[in-house]
Amino acid sequence: MISIQRQLTREMLVTFLVLLSGVMAALYFAARDELIEQFDDALRAKVLAISSLTSNDGSRIQVDVSDHFFRSFSRADAEDYFEIWTMTGEAVVRSDSLAGADLPRPDRPGRPRRVRLPNGHNGRALLLKYSPSQEIGEHSGNETKPQLLLVVASDSEALAEALTELLSIGAVSGVLLAGAMLWVIPRVLKRGMQPLAQLGEQAAGIDANSLTTRFPVSGLAAELQPIVSRLNELLARLEVSFERERRFSADLAHELRTPLAELRSLAECSIKWPESREAGADQEVLAVAMQMQTIVTNLLMLARAEQQQATGPLVPVDLRLLVEDAWQSYCTRAEERGLKVRWELAPAIIPADAGLLRSIVGNLFENAADYAPVGGDVLVRLEQSEAGVILRVANRAEGLEPADVAKLFDRFWRKEEARTGGRHFGLGLPLARMFAQAMGWTLTATMDEQRQLEFTLTGPQTAEQA
Amino acid sequence: MRVLVVEDSARLQRSLGTALRKSGYAVDLAGDGEEGLWLAESHEYDVIILDIMLPKRDGLSVLTTLREHGKTTHVLLLTARDTVPDRVKGLRAGADDYLIKPFDLEELLARVQSLCRRAYGSKQAVIKVSDMEIDTLGRRVKRGRYPIDLTAREYLLLEYLARRRGQVVTRAEIEEHIYDGQVDPMSNVVDSAICSVRKKLAVAGDEPLIHTRRGLGYALDQAVEAPAT
Numbered sequence: 016m017i018s019i020q021r022q023l024t025r026e027m028l029v030t031f032l033v034l035l036s037g038v039m040a041a042l043y044f045a046a047r048d049e050l051i052e053q054f055d056d057a058l059r060a061k062v063l064a065i066s067s068l069t070s071n072d073g074s075r076i077q078v079d080v081s082d083h084f085f086r087s088f089s090r091a092d093a094e095d096y097f098e099i100w101t102m103t104g105e106a107v108v109r110s111d112s113l114a115g116a117d118l119p120r121p122d123r124p125g126r127p128r129r130v131r132l133p134n135g136h137n138g139r140a141l142l143l144k145y146s147p148s149q150e151i152g153e154h155s156g157n158e159t160k161p162q163l164l165l166v167v168a169s170d171s172e173a174l175a176e177a178l179t180e181l182l183s184i185g186a187v188s189g190v191l192l193a194g195a196m197l198w199v200i201p202r203v204l205k206r207g208m209q210p211l212a213q214l215g216e217q218a219a220g221i222d223a224n225s226l227t228t229r230f231p232v233s234g235l236a237a238e239l240q241p242i243v244s245r246l247n248e249l250l251a252r253l254e255v256s257f258e259r260e261r262r263f264s265a266d267l268a269h270e271l272r273t274p275l276a277e278l279r280s281l282a283e284c285s286i287k288w289p290e291s292r293e294a295g296a297d298q299e300v301l302a303v304a305m306q307m308q309t310i311v312t313n314l315l316m317l318a319r320a321e322q323q324q325a326t327g328p329l330v331p332v333d334l335r336l337l338v339e340d341a342w343q344s345y346c347t348r349a350e351e352r353g354l355k356v357r358w359e360l361a362p363a364i365i366p367a368d369a370g371l372l373r374s375i376v377g378n379l380f381e382n383a384a385d386y387a388p389v390g391g392d393v394l395v396r397l398e399q400s401e402a403g404v405i406l407r408v409a410n411r412a413e414g415l416e417p418a419d420v421a422k423l424f425d426r427f428w429r430k431e432e433a434r435t436g437g438r439h440f441g442l443g444l445p446l447a448r449m450f451a452q453a454m455g456w457t458l459t460a461t462m463d464e465q466r467q468l469e470f471t472l473t474g475p476q477t478a479e480q481a
Numbered sequence: 482m483r484v485l486v487v488e489d490s491a492r493l494q495r496s497l498g499t500a501l502r503k504s505g506y507a508v509d510l511a512g513d514g515e516e517g518l519w520l521a522e523s524h525e526y527d528v529i530i531l532d533i534m535l536p537k538r539d540g541l542s543v544l545t546t547l548r549e550h551g552k553t554t555h556v557l558l559l560t561a562r563d564t565v566p567d568r569v570k571g572l573r574a575g576a577d578d579y580l581i582k583p584f585d586l587e588e589l590l591a592r593v594q595s596l597c598r599r600a601y602g603s604k605q606a607v608i609k610v611s612d613m614e615i616d617t618l619g620r621r622v623k624r625g626r627y628p629i630d631l632t633a634r635e636y637l638l639l640e641y642l643a644r645r646r647g648q649v650v651t652r653a654e655i656e657e658h659i660y661d662g663q664v665d666p667m668s669n670v671v672d673s674a675i676c677s678v679r680k681k682l683a684v685a686g687d688e689p690l691i692h693t694r695r696g697l698g699y700a701l702d703q704a705v706e707a708p709a710t
Contacts, residue, residue: 272561273490276582280496283586288503299492 020208024201031196039185047178051139054174055127058141062167065097069108069147071161076107076147088112093170096132100164107163118166130168137175140168210236214243226254259318270310270427270440274303306440313442317426320449329366329454334404334474335397337369341376342395345384352389354410359396363404365474371450375458378447379408379470388413403476409469417462424448424460482527482597482637483507483658487517487543488559489535497530497589504590505620505633507661514538521547525657526554528596530589533560533571541574548575555596559584594618601644608643611703612686615643624685634659635678638671642691642701651698675699 068079076099087094088110098109098118106117116133124142132138146160214230221228229250230243281299285292293299338360349356383393387410394409414430422428427441444460451458456474463469484506486497494510501508509524511517514535521529521543529547533540544556557578558571568579577599578592598605598617608615614623620636622629631639637659642650652671660670679691692700 268563269561272563272582273493276561276584277490277492277496279583280493280500280586284496284499284503287586288499291499291503293495303492 020201020204023204027200027204028193028197031200032193035189035192039189043182043185046181050174050177054139054169054171055141058127058139058167058169061095061097061169062141062143062165065099065167066143066145066147066165069099069145069163069165071147076101076161076163078108085110090114093134095167095169096138097165097167100166102162102164118168120164120166129171132168132170134170136170136172138168138170138172140166142166210239214239214246218246221250223257226250226257270314271307274307274310278303310440310442313440313446317442317446317449320446320453327368327370329368331364332367332369332372334363334365334367334372334406335360337373338376338395338397338406341373342380344377345380348384349393352384352387354384354387354389354391354393356393356395359394359398361398363397363399365404365476367456367474368454371454375447375450375456375472376406378443379406379472381443382470383408383410386410386412386414399476402473404474406472406474407469408472409467411466412462412468413466415462415466415468417464417466420460420462420468424458482641483509483524483661484593485509485511485517485520485524485526485529487511487514487521487529487535487540488532489513490532496586500586500590501593503633505637506593507637507659509661512536514540514543518543518546521552521554522550525654527600527658528593529554529556530559530593531556531576533558533562533567541571544571544574544576555600557589557592557596559589598644608640608646610643610646610690610701611688613682613690615640624682627685629681629685631678631681635674635681638674639678639701642699645701647700647702649694649697649700654698 065078070077070079078097078099088097090111093112096110096112096118098113098120099107100120101107109115109118113133118133118140119130121128121130121140121142124144127139127141130138130140143165144162145165146162217228217230229247232240232243232247235243278300281296281303285296342356387393391411394407396405396407396409398405398407419430424444425441426445429441448458451472454474456472459471459473461469461471482505484501486494486501486508488494488497488510489512491512494512498508498510509520509526511520515537517529517531517535517540518538520526531540531544535543540558540560544558547554547556555577556575557580558576559580559582560567560571561582562568562571563581571579577596580589580592594617606616606618608617612625613629615621616623617640620633622631622636622639638655641655641658655671659674675691675693679689682690688703690701690703692702694700
């Protein structure tokens with residue numbers, strides 16, 4: 016598994032080590048050049064001093080030594096060396112430190128060169144070609160000045176030691192710094208990644224029972240805010256979906272428990288006391304099974320409608336014909352109860368899913384046929400308006416209070432008296448509304464002071480209007 | 482023992498009525514909360530089986546009203562609501578037991594029996610009076626070594642008297658607890674049943690156990706005094 020923290024740690028460490036090595040090397044070489052430059056400057060100063068102290072009295076070349084200045088050229092200290100040659104290669108003067116030996120002579124003057132000193136040490140030497148000053152009064156002015164070769168050398172072992180020491184300090188500092196970074200970088204990164212880790216922990220704590228949880232967005236790093244916002248949106252969608260499923264399961268379980276209890280106790284009684292089995296027991300069992308089947312079918316349709324999976328293709332439907340046809344299933348019941356139906360149907364052809372529309376209208380008719388007072392009126396009006404096509408189904412509803420109207424579309428809501436009938440389960444109207452919404456229609460209910468309950472189904476404009 | 486069943490499902494009412502009656506209980510049935518409350522307040526039931534979702538008045542409201550009116554009858558809530566908060570709500574409203582639909586009929590009968598025992602402050606399954614033993618779980622009666630064959634109603638009568646051992650139990654109390662609303666209150670079913678039980682007990686032992694307190698009622702106990710009959 017790729018770990019951002021590990022990858023960042025590795026990359027940062029490699030980058031840091033490369034940079035550190037570069038900086039250390041640059042520092043070392045700069046310091047070395049500077050030290051050598053200073054060493055060479057000192058060498059030049061010595062060359063200049065010795066050349067200016069060289070005098071020629073015509074017979075002899077001599078260097079006017081000062082004890083203080085020449086201490087480093089003495090035999091005892093032996094840090095610096097010089098030797099003067101004539102142009103013919105004859106050594107005329109050499110420092111005590113040479114103890115009679117010869118200095119190696121660089122090829123060209125100008126820049127100090129590395130040489131091997133007579134004592135075996137490494138050193139740097141500078142060659143100068145010059146004419147010593149003449150003793151005043153001893154030589155005529157037009158006499159040519161003899162040319163001499165001066166080589167001054169200094170022992171560079173101390174310089175090498177200083178450079179080695181510098182290198183050691185740099186290397187140790189580099190190793191210490193690298194170690195420190197190795198310790199610091201993962202911790203800094205871990206601290207930096209803390210909000211991400213916290214987010215992970217919070218996310219791990221979320222399960223189906225805690226979908227109401229939301230990640231706090233305020234106070235979060237700017238980089239994490241869009242991620243957290245998307246996560247919260249996802250949680251909200253999941254919550255709605257889970258809640259719908261949970262409600263469906265709970266409603267289903269609740270509504271099926273009573274018929275199941277009826278079935279079970281019927282069976283248990285028949286088994287335990289066979290003589291108590293009533294003649295119509297099988298019809299009872301069948302009725303309970305049919306009741307459960309209706310509940311399950313309606314609930315599944317409702318769940319599918321909620322997930323917007325219910326609609327088929329919308330095709331032009333003759334709504335007037337559909338309304339008249341749908342009534343056929345309920346006219347017998349209406350006649351039994353002496354209901355008088357008033358029809359006011361305008362022609363209307365509208366794009367719709369005929370199956371869903373028939374189910375909606377059927378539900379409205381079933382309610383009217385079952386709940387309108389015996390001998391009462393039912394008004395069915397189909398009209399067209401600016402807003403679209405409107406179907407109204409109205410009847411008096413003695414058993415309902417105006418406050419009940421708001422609950423009519425709640426799943427499993429039934430007025431108490433209606434609950435025990437076994438034909439209505441409080442699913443028809445929620446289903447009808449869900450179907451209407453699935454097609455982009457609306458279904459509403461109102462009740463006036465005379466307890467006239469009116470359902471209004473509003474659809475889009477008819478094909479002619481459009 | 483007299484049980485009231487308040488349940489709006491007619492099928493469940495019939496099954497419960499059959500099962501309880503076959504188990505020897507006197508059973509009254511109510512289909513809605515108002516009727517259930519009226520029956521519960523006007524009779525002395527040993528146990529009330531109460532549905533929660535009822536027409537007219539819900540079961541919890543019936544229960545709360547009963548408790549407010551000082552009725553301590555044991556109540557078993559029988560409901561399709563199965564969540565823990567629902568159970569807690571039911572028990573807090575004063576229910577003694579809670580059973581979820583669909584239920585096992587045997588379990589329901591056992592719980593009703595257990596509530597009946599609690600109604601008389603006893604947890605004992607076997608009641609002993611002199612040489613008579615009543616096994617309330619198996620609903621069997623034995624005197625000495627001999628089993629006594631009783632009808633369900635006779636058994637209930639004997640168990641009721643035994644649970645109130647040593648106390649004088651009036652005819653009205655016996656009618657209230659052993660017979661349901663289907664029995665004519667003017668009939669002498671109680672005297673007939675007592676007579677029948679006495680005869681069956683006498684077959685297995687000489688010592689009379691059911692004593693008549695003239696003008697008061699009956700008492701079941703060992704013969705510490707000369708029987709009044």
